[in-house]
Amino acid sequence: MLIREQTDHDADEVRRLRKVAFGGTAEGNPLRPGLRGLVAELDGHPAGTLVVHEFHQYYGGAPVPMGGIGGVAVDPHARGRGVATALLERALADLREHGQPLSVLYATVPSLYRSRGWERAGVFEVVDFALDRLAAGPRLPARPVGEADLPGLHACYNDLASTVDGLLDRSRPAIDVADVRGLDIASLVPGHDGEVRGYLTAERDRDGLRVLDLVGRDAETQLGLLGGLASWGGALDRLSLRVVDPAVTGLLTNQGIRYTTTTSQWLLRVVDLPAAVAARGWPAARWLRPAAVDLDVEDEHAPWHAGRHRLVVEDGSVRVERGGSGAVRVRARALGPWFSGMQDSHALRRAGLLDGDAALLDRLTGVPGVPRLADFF
Numbered sequence: 001m002l003i004r005e006q007t008d009h010d011a012d013e014v015r016r017l018r019k020v021a022f023g024g025t026a027e028g029n030p031l032r033p034g035l036r037g038l039v040a041e042l043d044g045h046p047a048g049t050l051v052v053h054e055f056h057q058y059y060g061g062a063p064v065p066m067g068g069i070g071g072v073a074v075d076p077h078a079r080g081r082g083v084a085t086a087l088l089e090r091a092l093a094d095l096r097e098h099g100q101p102l103s104v105l106y107a108t109v110p111s112l113y114r115s116r117g118w119e120r121a122g123v124f125e126v127v128d129f130a131l132d133r134l135a136a137g138p139r140l141p142a143r144p145v146g147e148a149d150l151p152g153l154h155a156c157y158n159d160l161a162s163t164v165d166g167l168l169d170r171s172r173p174a175i176d177v178a179d180v181r182g183l184d185i186a187s188l189v190p191g192h193d194g195e196v197r198g199y200l201t202a203e204r205d206r207d208g209l210r211v212l213d214l215v216g217r218d219a220e221t222q223l224g225l226l227g228g229l230a231s232w233g234g235a236l237d238r239l240s241l242r243v244v245d246p247a248v249t250g251l252l253t254n255q256g257i258r259y260t261t262t263t264s265q266w267l268l269r270v271v272d273l274p275a276a277v278a279a280r281g282w283p284a285a286r287w288l289r290p291a292a293v294d295l296d297v298e299d300e301h302a303p304w305h306a307g308r309h310r311l312v313v314e315d316g317s318v319r320v321e322r323g324g325s326g327a328v329r330v331r332a333r334a335l336g337p338w339f340s341g342m343q344d345s346h347a348l349r350r351a352g353l354l355d356g357d358a359a360l361l362d363r364l365t366g367v368p369g370v371p372r373l374a375d376f377f
């Protein structure tokens, strides 16, 4: 088996592989700026593919380069022979070479990705929303998004995104904010001095209305954008709202006891621990005295960061250097959920992914996690 970079000559074969794997039409050449691909050849013929998006994901307020893996597809005749696994192993080296210390993917087959170190580390959620539960909000001076509004709209989004661990910075070339102008609905609430107070983007299809972003700098703007959706009552009973700002869906909507949230899990892999730690923001480090924890990273698929490392907190910053006693044993799969703050060291220990006293790791991320009750009363 040969694994190589995808070229423009592979366009037809890659399109075919993706069509067979995912259905649909899979139009166009998947390669473009901000996106690269790998191809697996069997007997000189493409039999598997994946793509890597050049994203940046906010952690602790800093955008960390992240390779978003998608389109993992293997020809049916070639499945079960390790083609996808070989593509992932090559992707790890490729991510490191491209300066992407993190990688995220949405997995239909978690076991495949877990075996190479990806682990659940966050959620993508869509809330299904009954229109008759919408409170009327304040009337806002909304208008369509124009070309000149795009930098302000991007700034409005990024001011929010930089405060929510995991959100992308939506920078070019991987994402072009101008694409919002091609959506069915892109409306904006202007603020003072050219600042954008908030905006809403949505797509209308036969199934209903899908609100993509509902972003506002203050409660009045958020409530006004939500209230404006009431105009769809009559035509629609419900709509769906992608959770971008958890404050909107969590604090401002009027859901009953039961409602439907569709959750997609994403898996995170720390590809290069020292580089990922250096790129992340660590707001909690400012309040910590100088401290260190000695790690022994077990990661046969990313040998460049395997072995003994010392994670050092000093003068408000955090770094990882070689050495130390290796007192805390961490398996590769533990690194993603720790880095994102989804799981604490106790949960990782119970899952068999970590051994030793790792309280400092928890203090650093703050382990915001996803709080929940498991009893109903």
Ligand SMILES: CC(C)(COP(=O)(O)OP(=O)(O)OC[C@H]1O[C@@H](n2cnc3c(N)ncnc32)[C@H](O)[C@@H]1OP(=O)(O)O)[C@@H](O)C(=O)NCCC(=O)NCCS
Pocket: 021, 022, 071, 072, 073, 074, 075, 078, 079, 080, 081, 082, 083, 084, 085, 086, 106, 107, 108, 109, 111, 112, 115
């Ligand atoms: C999923 C897919 C990419 C796997 O490709 P593959 O080359 O057959 O995978 P591998 O041979 O490397 O398998 C690696 C491991 O994953 C497991 N696996 C693969 N496909 C699986 C499936 N559909 N369900 C459960 N486990 C699966 C294998 O059993 C194997 O486990 P093992 O090492 O313990 O034996 C391929 O089946 C495919 O293209 N499916 C359709 C598209 C798709 O679902 N893509 C994934 C998007 S996230």
